[in-house]
Amino acid sequence: MARAFQFLPSVPTTAHSLLRFGAAKSISRSLLPLSRARIPQVRLQSNLSGTEARTGRPLERSEIIFLGTGTSEGIPRVSCLTNQLKTCTVCSKATEPGNKNRRHNTSILLRYASSLGIYNILVDAGKFFYHSALQWFPTFGLRTIDAVIITHSHADAIGGLDDLRDWTNNVQSYIPIYVTARDFEVMKKTHYYLVDTSVVVPGAAVSELQFNIINEEPFIVHNLKVIPLPVWHGHGYRSLGFRFGDVCYISDVSDIPEETYELLKNCELLILDGLRPDRSSSTHFGLPRALEEIRKIKPKRTLFTGMMHLMDHDKVNEDLAKLMETEGLDAQLSYDGLRVPINL
Secondary structure: OOOEEOOOOOOOOOOEEEOEEOOOOOHHHHEEEHHHOOOOOOOOOOOOOHHHHHHOOOOOOEEEEEEEOEOOOOEOOHHHHOOOOOOOHHHHHHOOOOOOOOEOEOEEEEEEEEOOEEEEEEEOOOOOHHHHHHHHHHHOOOOOOOEEEOOOOOHHHHOOHHHHHHHHHHOOOOEEEEEEHHHHHHHHHHOHHHHEHHHOOOOOOOOOEEEEEEOOOOEEEOOEEEEEEEEEOOOOOEEEEEEEOOEEEEOOOOEOOHHHHHHOOOOOEEEEEOOOOOOOOOOOOOHHHHHHHHHHHOOOEEEEEOEOOOOOHHHHHHHHHHHHHHOOOOEEEOOOOOEEEEOO
């Protein structure tokens, strides 16, 4: 008989979960309310890292680690490095070891320190996820991935789902994925063999994922309340940001619906899309529009993410620092590997 099991949140939630299945079954029949499940919960607890591991003390504060802060192409661009007619300053700098202009696909890891343990909650696993994890997981002593939350179904957000096999084959038994029904429909095409494992050759090792269907209502991940922040990512295309406590994360946005502003009130830290220094594109905020939004939302601090190769880290941050003097705006560019302590 095919094996089937379901990830259960720690408290009741409005999310629905898709059963992980190993035989060809109807997708619709596998979609069940979490509250009706009969399968016991399994908790994944992350290893301690750094000082915590050496001293045996738990992580006292939660933190956000920026695994990637770039566009879908990443920085540097191959086309820039091979252009003999024009030198791209930012891409050239990005080839230098440790340079903050080197950027992988936009993604954060929330290290959530709770009374029950420390949980690594990943937001997006794009096509450069392997490279980000290769660099930052050993650096920060990370091992497990206790959940993945998906903002949207473009390649720079879901292209690395296949690479999660290293974790489910060698570290833990499965990884819960939180995704909207619309984006799950995309995954059924792009990652069909991860959704229906009956098509996989017996013995082949693929990522063991449990798909939890969410909507635009709050849901729970390891006792942490997650509030979706619906935004537009191009005309007619819905993407989600997420609020964790007083931290608001919006990585892919071209417009913010009026109702979402209510969810952004009293934001301590805003992580916001900032593609380029001069203007917006059809799918992303440019810096001028992003600054307009900051003035409206009024967070205490803002970190930009999703920057392309026109955004020189040091130069743009120098310009942004002047806004602190003139307007009291605390806004800077983030960078891959940045760690920010937060209160949850």
